[in-house]
Amino acid sequence: MIRLESITIKEFRGIRDMTLDFKGKNFAICGPNGTGKSGIVDALEFALTGTVSRLSGEGSGEVSLKAHGPHVDSRAAPDKARVAVKLTIPSLGKTITVERSVKAPGSPRVTPSDAGVLDVLRQVESHPEIVLSRRELIRYVLATPGKRAEEVQALLHLDQVDRVRAGLQKIANACERPLSGLGTSAADARANLLRALGIAELTKDKVLAATNAQRATLGLLALTELTDTTSLRDGLATARAAEPQRISKIQALADIRAAREVLAEIVSITITARVVDAEADVRALATDPEVATGVAQESFYVTGMGLIANHACPFCDSAWDLDDLRRHVQIKIDHLKEVSRRRQAAEAKAEPLVALLRKIQSALDFLVRYGDLARPPLTIQTVRDHSVSCAITATTLAAFLPLADTIAALATVSTVPPAVLDAVAELEKVVSELPEPTKQDSAREWLSVAQERLEVYRSAMRQHKTAKEQAQRARQVSDIYSITSDKVLVGIYADVQRDFASLYGFVNRDDEDKFKAQLVPSMGKLGFDVDFYGRGFFPPGAYHSEGHQDSMGICLYLALMRHLQGGGFSFAVLDDVLMSVDAGHRREVCTLLKTEFSNTQFIMTTHDPIWLRHMKTEALIGNRAAIQFKGWSIDQGPAQWDERDVWAEIGDYLKQNDVRASAGLLRHYLEYVAAELCHRLRAQPEYRGDAQYQLGELLPAAIRQMRRLYSLAKDSANSWNQKEVIVDLSVRESSFAALADGSKAEEWQVNVAVHFNSWENLGSSDFAPVAEAFRNLLGGFCCAHCEEFLRVTPDRETCESLRCDCGKTNINLVRKK
Amino acid sequence: MTGSPIREEAPDVPTQVFEKFLEALTGANIPAEVVARLKKALVEDKTFTDRALKAAVLSDEPLL
Numbered sequence: 001m002i003r004l005e006s007i008t009i010k011e012f013r014g015i016r017d018m019t020l021d022f023k024g025k026n027f028a029i030c031g032p033n034g035t036g037k038s039g040i041v042d043a044l045e046f047a048l049t050g051t052v053s054r055l056s057g058e059g060s061g062e063v064s065l066k067a068h069g070p071h072v073d074s075r076a077a078p079d080k081a082r083v084a085v086k087l088t089i090p091s092l093g094k095t096i097t098v099e100r101s102v103k104a105p106g107s108p109r110v111t112p113s114d115a116g117v118l119d120v121l122r123q124v125e126s127h128p129e130i131v132l133s134r135r136e137l138i139r140y141v142l143a144t145p146g147k148r149a150e151e152v153q154a155l156l157h158l159d160q161v162d163r164v165r166a167g168l169q170k171i172a173n174a175c176e177r178p179l180s181g182l183g184t185s186a187a188d189a190r191a192n193l194l195r196a197l198g199i200a201e202l203t204k205d206k207v208l209a210a211t212n213a214q215r216a217t218l219g220l221l222a223l224t225e226l227t228d229t230t231s232l233r234d235g236l237a238t239a240r241a242a243e244p245q246r247i248s249k250i251q252a253l254a255d256i257r258a259a260r261e262v263l264a265e266i267v268s269i270t271i272t273a274r275v276v277d278a279e280a281d282v283r284a285l286a287t288d289p290e291v292a293t294g295v296a297q298e299s300f301y302v303t304g305m306g307l308i309a310n311h312a313c314p315f316c317d318s319a320w321d322l323d324d325l326r327r328h329v330q331i332k333i334d335h336l337k338e339v340s341r342r343r344q345a346a347e348a349k350a351e352p353l354v355a356l357l358r359k360i361q362s363a364l365d366f367l368v369r370y371g372d373l374a375r376p377p378l379t380i381q382t383v384r385d386h387s388v389s390c391a392i393t394a395t396t397l398a399a400f401l402p403l404a405d406t407i408a409a410l411a412t413v414s415t416v417p418p419a420v421l422d423a424v425a426e427l428e429k430v431v432s433e434l435p436e437p438t439k440q441d442s443a444r445e446w447l448s449v450a451q452e453r454l455e456v457y458r459s460a461m462r463q464h465k466t467a468k469e470q471a472q473r474a475r476q477v478s479d480i481y482s483i484t485s486d487k488v489l490v491g492i493y494a495d496v497q498r499d500f501a502s503l504y505g506f507v508n509r510d511d512e513d514k515f516k517a518q519l520v521p522s523m524g525k526l527g528f529d530v531d532f533y534g535r536g537f538f539p540p541g542a543y544h545s546e547g548h549q550d551s552m553g554i555c556l557y558l559a560l561m562r563h564l565q566g567g568g569f570s571f572a573v574l575d576d577v578l579m580s581v582d583a584g585h586r587r588e589v590c591t592l593l594k595t596e597f598s599n600t601q602f603i604m605t606t607h608d609p610i611w612l613r614h615m616k617t618e619a620l621i622g623n624r625a626a627i628q629f630k631g632w633s634i635d636q637g638p639a640q641w642d643e644r645d646v647w648a649e650i651g652d653y654l655k656q657n658d659v660r661a662s663a664g665l666l667r668h669y670l671e672y673v674a675a676e677l678c679h680r681l682r683a684q685p686e687y688r689g690d691a692q693y694q695l696g697e698l699l700p701a702a703i704r705q706m707r708r709l710y711s712l713a714k715d716s717a718n719s720w721n722q723k724e725v726i727v728d729l730s731v732r733e734s735s736f737a738a739l740a741d742g743s744k745a746e747e748w749q750v751n752v753a754v755h756f757n758s759w760e761n762l763g764s765s766d767f768a769p770v771a772e773a774f775r776n777l778l779g780g781f782c783c784a785h786c787e788e789f790l791r792v793t794p795d796r797e798t799c800e801s802l803r804c805d806c807g808k809t810n811i812n813l814v815r816k817k
Numbered sequence: 818m819t820g821s822p823i824r825e826e827a828p829d830v831p832t833q834v835f836e837k838f839l840e841a842l843t844g845a846n847i848p849a850e851v852v853a854r855l856k857k858a859l860v861e862d863k864t865f866t867d868r869a870l871k872a873a874v875l876s877d878e879p880l881l
Contacts, residue, residue: 158830158831160831160863160865161830161831161834163865164835164859164865164870167865167866167867167870167871168870168874170867171867171870171871171874171875175875470875473847473848473851473874473875474874474875476845476846476847477842477847477851477855477874480838480841480842480845480847481838483841484834484837484838484840484841485834485837485838487837488830488833488834488837489830489834492830492833564829564830
């Protein structure tokens with residue numbers, strides 16, 4: 001995607017003015033804590049994405065980019081806080097500059113700017129994971145399964161995938177919800193139609209047979225087809241408007257019988273037992289105070305769980321323990337899930353009661369209508385009231401909450417007031433006393449009622465069918481999405497798991513070459529277990545050391561990034577990510593990055609100079625592709641070790657007669673340089689298990705090694721009979737000896753006058769020659785052309801040459817065989 | 818070590834999921850117009866709202 005050529009940082013975080021030249025290659029930034037390494041990381045992230053995750057992400061509290069992005073002395077001038085990066089975009093063959101100011105982080109100045117360039121920059125902006133700290137890395141490894149799934153999902157941009165999944169499920173659920181009610185309505189309409197037709201089975205032949213029998217009585221043509229639009233009354237003259245509608249005696253008696261049947265059913269032993277059963281469940285639920293608000297609370301807790309980040313309540317600022325709080329909330333969520341399960345079971349028991357109550361309501365409504373049609377009208381108010389009561393009870397049971405209302409409603413389900421039965425009996429008497437209709441009148445009434453109920457049935461069936469089709473389609477779409485997305489994700493996790501195990505196995509091949517891992521997605525969680533020496537799979541934090549967990553973090557990150565960005569994984573910033581990994585395994589990490597990610601440019605920070613040396617010796621970075629900070633000051637920002645600056649600074653202090661500062665700086669620099677020289681020359685100071693070497697141990701060892709190397713080189717040249725080389729080496733050797741003698745560095749242990757502890761007691765004129773002697777001595781370790789410190793190659797086994805980076809100094813150390 | 822082969826073009830994960838989903842819909846008994854509407858919403862417009870999804874799955878049919 002991109003490669004970083006350079007960065008210029010002005011008045012940003014702890015940096016006043018700094019330019020680093022990466023040259024599109026791996027680069028390392030080393031320095032003790034508080035010297036400005038992370039400021040550079042922040043600047044890189046800011047330049048590429050317009051944000052600084054440390055100032056805006058989890059746990060940033062009241063800190064913000066706008067307020068705290070600029071250097072503290074420029075906090076009132078965010079426009080001065082600027083970062084410019086020079087990038088190459090290999091796919092476009094272009095080199096561009098991106099410059100942002102904290103004042104307008106979302107409006108970078110891009111030069112040159114075109115659609116292709118802006119598209120690449122948008123891609124970079126959408127991948128903030130290119131900058132990763134150890135804190136962020138380790139959370140992939142040690143997070144809880146739910147949290148890890150979130151972290152990995154965020155890295156893989158799975159929020160969109162989940163959003164679509166939730167949306168499709170919601171639609172499918174919404175489509176299914178009314179199906180039950182519509183099905184009940186259709187069944188009721190069917191039962192009413194069958195009753196009107198006087199048949200037991202709703203088949204085309206039986207409907208036509210029953211209808212044609214009535215039509216024959218009226219001399220109407222027989223119907224031969226029964227389609228969606230067929231009218232059973234076809235050919236029958238419409239009743240005159242003035243003519244009052246009459247009760248169909250036969251139909252009314254059938255409907256009264258049907259009403260008696262459902263009223264009897266609701267008070268039957270079976271239904272009464274069902275009501276008691278449902279009521280017991282609801283009463284049990286009612287003892288749990290969380291049921292009523294369960295759904296809302298569960299949703300609140302689940303949302304809140306994802307937002308628990310800071311160490312104090314955002315409302316009242318009371319401190320809390322994050323892990324304890326998460327455990328506490330998880331218990332509540334689990335409890336509410338159990339409540340939800342019990343609630344669904346109780347609702348399922350209430351559902352048939354709701355259907356029966358609606359059936360009673362429908363049956364009683366017919367009776368009310370017959371009462372209205374009676375002459376004189378028969379006011380059966382108790383029937384009307386009971387119909388309304390059944391409707392209300394059904395609605396209350398269907399709503400289920402509040403539970404107190406449901407319990408009260410259940411108590412009335414199996415109650416039919418005697419007055420209702422009396423009113424039904426009275427209506428039946430009135431209808432029975434109606435004169436028997438003529439055959440023609442009876443047939444006419446039969447056809448009218450049958451047609452009316454057929455239309456109600458057709459409408460109910462249409463609605464049910466449409467709803468069912470929608471629900472089926474929505475569910476099918478949702479199911480297909482779930483299956484395919486799971487399949488894709490499982491495939492991705494399997495690839496990542498394989499790649500991760502392979503990368504980690506490589507880094508730890510000395511003892512875990514057969515390492516395996518399991519990334520197991522399940523119900524929105526992502527389990528991560530790792531093999532522990534063939535004894536089984538366990539969470540990474542169970543048995544593996546912190547160092548191994550660090551290795552796992554970077555390997556999982558690399559595997560995810562390789563999958564996420566493929567060939568586009570061209571750039572990453574690793575901020576002190578391997579602090580717990582031991583030296584041997586860091587070397588393997590170097591090899592891994594160099595070989596497996598050769599197309600990726602890594603910018604790495606570390607506080608550990610030994611890790612920096614590993615990066616150099618393993619050729620992960622070039623010898624000049626690093627800076628080493630010596631300190632930081634609020635006025636100057638990070639100070640890096642630069643030989644020219646050091647001697648100028650020492651001279652400045654001496655001019656000010658500040659021997660203390662001058663001596664302190666020289667000693668500090670010599671400590672850094674002496675360690676570097678021992679490393680480069682493969683010198684052997686007395687071994688210390690704690691690696692806490694003193695300057696008095698390192699510098700003499702480096703001098704001794706340099707003398708030994710010249711001796712070896714002369715011996716070698718002699719074996720090859722290279723007389724001119726011997727002469728040249730002798731000159732170098734004696735010159736170096738003079739410089740070493742001049743510094744008296746080897747007399748450290750016995751000569752109090754040159755011991756660094758006594759320097760600050762010297763006067764300026766006494767200390768100036770000391771400083772000059774050491775400057776000259778260090779020059780003796782350098783190539784005369786490039787002025788870089790010489791080094792022995794290779795870095796282990798037999799010493800073969802003493803050389804520099806420019807290649808103009810290359811001294812053979814191997815004898816002729 | 819047998820690392821994953823590096824793919825030159827790596828479509829993002831949501832795009833991979835959506836493309837497989839649309840392929841599967843085409844193979845199932847889902848009307849072509851529904852598939853086309855979902856493709857427009859997910860792949861072309863990249864709109865993932867409930868409203869957009871509902872319109873794609875049910876078109877302008879009223880949700881009963």
